[in-house]
Amino acid sequence: MTKISSIRIKLLIMVNAIITSVAALRVIFMPGAHHYTEALGLAIPDISISVFNKHIAVEELITFAAILLITSISMIFFSRYITKPVGILQDTAKKIMEGDYSARTNIKSNDEIGLLARDFDRMADSIENLGKGTAGTIASLSHEIKTPLNVIFSSVQLIDIYRDNLDTVEYKKKVPFQINLIRQNCYRMLRLINNLLDICRHDSGYLKAKLVNYDIVELAREITLSVTKYAESKGINLVFESSLESQVIACDPDMIERILLNLISNAVKFTDKNGTIKVMLAKDNDNVLLTVKDTGVGIPESKLNRIFDIFNRDENLVRNKEGTGLGLYLVKAFVEAHGGKISVKSRENVGSEFCVMLPIKVLDQSVFLSVHESQEGYRHITSYNGVQRVHIEFSDIYSGFEKESGVK
Numbered sequence: 001m002t003k004i005s006s007i008r009i010k011l012l013i014m015v016n017a018i019i020t021s022v023a024a025l026r027v028i029f030m031p032g033a034h035h036y037t038e039a040l041g042l043a044i045p046d047i048s049i050s051v052f053n054k055h056i057a058v059e060e061l062i063t064f065a066a067i068l069l070i071t072s073i074s075m076i077f078f079s080r081y082i083t084k085p086v087g088i089l090q091d092t093a094k095k096i097m098e099g100d101y102s103a104r105t106n107i108k109s110n111d112e113i114g115l116l117a118r119d120f121d122r123m124a125d126s127i128e129n130l131g132k133g134t135a136g137t138i139a140s141l142s143h144e145i146k147t148p149l150n151v152i153f154s155s156v157q158l159i160d161i162y163r164d165n166l167d168t169v170e171y172k173k174k175v176p177f178q179i180n181l182i183r184q185n186c187y188r189m190l191r192l193i194n195n196l197l198d199i200c201r202h203d204s205g206y207l208k209a210k211l212v213n214y215d216i217v218e219l220a221r222e223i224t225l226s227v228t229k230y231a232e233s234k235g236i237n238l239v240f241e242s243s244l245e246s247q248v249i250a251c252d253p254d255m256i257e258r259i260l261l262n263l264i265s266n267a268v269k270f271t272d273k274n275g276t277i278k279v280m281l282a283k284d285n286d287n288v289l290l291t292v293k294d295t296g297v298g299i300p301e302s303k304l305n306r307i308f309d310i311f312n313r314d315e316n317l318v319r320n321k322e323g324t325g326l327g328l329y330l331v332k333a334f335v336e337a338h339g340g341k342i343s344v345k346s347r348e349n350v351g352s353e354f355c356v357m358l359p360i361k362v363l364d365q366s367v368f369l370s371v372h373e374s375q376e377g378y379r380h381i382t383s384y385n386g387v388q389r390v391h392i393e394f395s396d397i398y399s400g401f402e403k404e405s406g407v408k
């Protein structure tokens with residue numbers, strides 16, 4: 001038996017001891033009990049019945065009084081032993097209910113109360129962490145929503161001022177810049193809201209890949225090409241390499257696009273001028289490997305194992321770059337929705353390599369045919385057109401004023 005049930009054992013031992021001592025005393029002082037006691041080897045003097053009866057009366061009285069005293073003392077001690085920690089538990093619960101989430105029982109005993117108290121303290125830890133997490137999340141999301149909203153609001157106010165104070169030529173010159181700023185910040189908000197909606201879908205189990213048979217090589221090449229010019233405008237060389245001519249797999253082209261654009265946008269964000277980003281495709285047994293490798297700042301080893309966690313952004317590392325820390329969490333969710341896996345290798349000041357492994361599976365012919373009928377490609381499957389998608393996914397790095405971005 002473990003230490004955990006010690007209150008029950010203590011109670012049992014105590015009751016047992018009282019019953020045994022009362023029973024023993026009754027047996028020892030019972031008339032004629034000396035036959036039994038002798039048989040048991042106990043030396044009780046052989047005295048006359050009348051003396052014996054008196055003796056019994058006094059002895060039993062004293063003994064019962066002693067037992068009563070001992071029992072009462074032990075009951076008081078025992079009830080204190082139970083009520084004290086219960087009182088602490090009650091006080092702590094009250095403090096937590098009143099908003100002091102740091103309150104703990106700190107009861108360390110090994111009985112049931114101790115066990116309950118430890119569980120209670122653990123629950124209080126969770127409540128405290130949840131409170132901190134929720135407050136932090138709301139604060140960072142509010143900031144992310146407020147920043148683009150402020151920009152939009154200032155631009156609208158400026159346009160109003162221009163309209164009242166500038167002539168037509170000046171007005172026409174200055175307004176497009178502000179409109180661009182408004183559009184760019186709308187994209188930022190759209191990206192954040194899309195990401196949040198997808199995170200809600202994922203966390204509640206409703207994020208499902210809409211699978212169609214698609215040539216992943218063509219898809220990855222097309223997506224990479226759509227942002228090559230933009231990378232070049234930042235002085236970064238973005239190249240696509242594939243050891244496969246073509247490979248049809250069942251995938252959700254919209255999700256693949258977001259996976260790739262997220263990984264490329266991170267690579268661009270954390271790679272300096274004259275760096276290189278490679279998007280590579282290869283086959284490994286029954287999987288397609290899609291790799292995005294950069295020569296950027298890299299990720300410290302201590303951060304690598306938490307890189308796919310939600311709100312994983314480390315302010316010490318991001319060097320004033322935009323972002324919310326939702327991107328990689330969602331990328332992992334999209335990859336897993338395909339039954340795939342994502343991994344990362346990185347060395348500080350050398351670069352990072354994100355590798356997505358997607359199983360090579362195809363849907364039955366009827367599904368393939370129904371998609372194949374709309375020959376014009378995946379852009380028709382996505383809810384945004386391709387250009388808009390790049391604007392949205394790159395909104396944290398794309399300012400909207402790059403001349404040679406190719407994403408007009």
Ligand SMILES: Nc1ncnc2c1ncn2[C@@H]1O[C@H](COP(=O)(O)OP(=O)(O)OP(=O)(O)O)[C@@H](O)[C@H]1O
Binds near residue numbers: 270294298299314327
């Ligand atoms: N290619 C990379 N090179 C260096 N660090 C990276 C790279 N990709 C991601 N990281 C690190 O991982 C963090 C999390 O990336 P993630 O894409 O989830 O968030 P984010 O880019 O900061 O914000 P979001 O994508 O939600 O706008 C980044 O803030 C950065 O510190």
Ligand SMILES: [Mg+2]
Binds near residue numbers: 262265266323327328
């Ligand atoms: Mg990102």
